[in-house]
Amino acid sequence: MTISTTAGLNRVVRFAFSRFPFLRLLLLVIGAFAVAACTKKKETELVIATAPVERRSIVLSAQANGVVEPVTIIEVKSRASGQITNMPVDVGSVVKRGDLLVQIDARDVQSRYNQAAAELNSSTVARTVAASQRARSRDLFQQRIITEVEMEAATLQYANADASVVRARAALDIARQQLQDATITAPTAGTVIERPVSEGTVITSATSSASGGTTILKMADLSKVRMRAMVNETDIGNIIPGQMATVTVDAFPNRRFQGVVEKVEPQAVVLQNVTMFPVLVSLTNFDGALKPGMNGEVEMEVARRDNVLAIPAEAVRSMRDASTVAPALGLNEDAIRNAAQASFASRNPEQTGPGGASGDTSRRAGRGARRAAGDTAGVRRRSAQGGAPGQAGSATSGGAQAPAAGSPGGAATGAGGGGGGRGAMQIAFVKKADDYVARRIRTGISDFEYTEVLSGLELGEQVALVGVAVLQAQRDEQQARIAASRNTGLQQATTDAPAAGGGGGGGGGRR
Numbered sequence: 001m002t003i004s005t006t007a008g009l010n011r012v013v014r015f016a017f018s019r020f021p022f023l024r025l026l027l028l029v030i031g032a033f034a035v036a037a038c039t040k041k042k043e044t045e046l047v048i049a050t051a052p053v054e055r056r057s058i059v060l061s062a063q064a065n066g067v068v069e070p071v072t073i074i075e076v077k078s079r080a081s082g083q084i085t086n087m088p089v090d091v092g093s094v095v096k097r098g099d100l101l102v103q104i105d106a107r108d109v110q111s112r113y114n115q116a117a118a119e120l121n122s123s124t125v126a127r128t129v130a131a132s133q134r135a136r137s138r139d140l141f142q143q144r145i146i147t148e149v150e151m152e153a154a155t156l157q158y159a160n161a162d163a164s165v166v167r168a169r170a171a172l173d174i175a176r177q178q179l180q181d182a183t184i185t186a187p188t189a190g191t192v193i194e195r196p197v198s199e200g201t202v203i204t205s206a207t208s209s210a211s212g213g214t215t216i217l218k219m220a221d222l223s224k225v226r227m228r229a230m231v232n233e234t235d236i237g238n239i240i241p242g243q244m245a246t247v248t249v250d251a252f253p254n255r256r257f258q259g260v261v262e263k264v265e266p267q268a269v270v271l272q273n274v275t276m277f278p279v280l281v282s283l284t285n286f287d288g289a290l291k292p293g294m295n296g297e298v299e300m301e302v303a304r305r306d307n308v309l310a311i312p313a314e315a316v317r318s319m320r321d322a323s324t325v326a327p328a329l330g331l332n333e334d335a336i337r338n339a340a341q342a343s344f345a346s347r348n349p350e351q352t353g354p355g356g357a358s359g360d361t362s363r364r365a366g367r368g369a370r371r372a373a374g375d376t377a378g379v380r381r382r383s384a385q386g387g388a389p390g391q392a393g394s395a396t397s398g399g400a401q402a403p404a405a406g407s408p409g410g411a412a413t414g415a416g417g418g419g420g421g422r423g424a425m426q427i428a429f430v431k432k433a434d435d436y437v438a439r440r441i442r443t444g445i446s447d448f449e450y451t452e453v454l455s456g457l458e459l460g461e462q463v464a465l466v467g468v469a470v471l472q473a474q475r476d477e478q479q480a481r482i483a484a485s486r487n488t489g490l491q492q493a494t495t496d497a498p499a500a501g502g503g504g505g506g507g508g509g510r511r
Helices: 002-019 022-039 107-142 148-181 319-329 333-347 359-383 467-510
Strands: 050-052 054-070 073-077 082-086 100-104 183-185 190-194 215-220 224-232 244-249 252-264 269-271 274-284 295-312 424-432 435-446 450-455 462-464
Touching: 054 274, 054 435, 054 450, 100 215, 107 148, 148 183, 224 252, 224 295, 244 274, 274 295, 295 435, 319 333, 319 424, 319 435
Parallel strands: none
Antiparallel strands: 050 462, 054 224, 054 295, 073 215, 082 100, 100 183, 190 215, 224 274, 244 252, 244 295, 252 274, 269 274, 295 450, 424 435, 424 462, 435 450
């Protein structure tokens, strides 16, 4: 019953379309209005916040991850071989210069020392006897009682006895040194950071063993440590020894340690196909909070501008972004063009008449300024290292700062010293009463939060924070594309409808 009713209804509709073609057009118009009503959303009033042009300090920095390490690690080895009989220190022990670290079994070296001392004593007595004999021989020779040969024999005997004393004294010194080597003391003040041996271990001498001897322990002075940070090669050109650095470690996230860049190592290290350079940052560790192996982040100051005019980075736009944002502020593209033209005329007064640029000259100036701005923006986009708001700034070449295209509030950083002479040309929207005026400005460095203003704005002027406007413009553009795609589908349906109606009419005639 339902199938027959539906088929009958379809035949009636086809018959009505064939006899009354305007019904198809009326139905399509009603459908179009219905689609437009369904897709249209309730628009809310766009609120644009403003911020004043004020003076502040802007610091541009480069960030990198690193590991804390001691400045100098001392490997303690023994010049004597034997078994360890006493080891009063352990890992973490703080020792002073001269404190006992290891005592080696000294029985063998003590015996050799005693033997050397006895030989020295015997040699000394023998030399004394030889000296007395030489004296008596000299007297007898002078009295012509003994011959010259006997005199020479007495002299030679004394010389041999004297040489025996020298050899015995040297052997005693060596035996004394070996005895002292059995007692190992701290060569400097520091902290024991590693102890690979313990009491009872038989160690080998560092001077007589081909392997270099046994490492007894490692110690370091932890009152001064350093951070070995791996810095990207794009930033390494702006890092020089002597720069101030701030270190934050994971163990103390709320504490900042001050340091100084000590050295930039010349040999690059490739990590996951990224070229890095080790940078050593010296730190003072007076309370011992920093320990070797701690992971952290180092932030090195690349450029600094104190007491300069600055505005939020969200208020700075490139020429392309400004044209997109302008409708949301009640402006049109001509306002952006006029701002660029006025800036060009102020920089090239010889190309304008008494009343300013006009006619073809004005249009050529505007086109030239827009082309220059587009080329400059292209260079900035190629030189920018990217990064969303909140990421670490990457110092780049070019010496200019600009907001990152397409990211509200984002900014691309420039080289240390960027913004010194030329700067980047950007657009800011200045609030005048209830309206906004596009203003061409020249910017310097940026720290992703604030951007230095070199020219184009005065202290106290209010500028629009256009991040919300950028999002609104992107949303409107997306809705326009969706509506355009739907309208295209609707036009296609309108084109196909008469053919479908004709077919239906034919069917009705056959019935």
